[in-house]
Amino acid sequence: MKQAVLLHGTDGSDQNYFWFADTQKYLESNGYKVWWPMLPNTHKPRLEESLEFVELNAPMLDKQSIIIGHSSACPLILSWLENSMVQVKRVVLVSGFYQSIDDEGFSELMLPADGFDYDRILSAADEIVLINSDNDPWGCNDKQARPVAEALGARFVLAEGQGHMGSGGFNQPMPELTILKDLLLL
DSSP states (O other): OEEEEEEOOTTOOSSOOTTHHHHHHHHHHTTEEEEOOOOTTTTSOOHHHHHHHHHHHSOOOOTTOEEEEETTHHHHHHHHHHHSOOOEEEEEEESOOSSOOSSTTTGGGGSOTTOOOHHHHHHTEEEEEEEEBSOOTTSOBHHHHHHHHHHHTOEEEEOTTOTTSSBTTTTBOOOOOHHHHHHHOO
């Protein structure tokens, strides 16, 4: 069976997290088995702890697999691709940050000290898509994502006026992310 992975961001959940339930339903209706875990220490995630959790618990992935992440899960996914032998079909990173943002140092805990090895990351996925808005209140915006997309040779999608595409603190419930379904091409 085809596998999909959904990884939530800071203060996320494995049950009620913005557009994840709708995305899970969509993926399952297209023949995917979905792994949507509760990541450790969700209020103040740390890259090493989250990466170890994913590496130990994720299902076996292959060239048909899809990985989708939101916010702080995006640098986690890049680190996972860089540091493992995972080979997947598609990676979609939504409202990700790739350098420190103004959040009292929380984002720095999810960033690798030496940056990302884009060549290794690129070799782990057939396609990588970054979706960011132009008005993300956390600073996870298009200015963060465009240089990363360029370094990866990845597709960049600007979600104009869509904020963080899911945020409790900024009252963005966003139960569905239509642009994501359109990009998955299932």
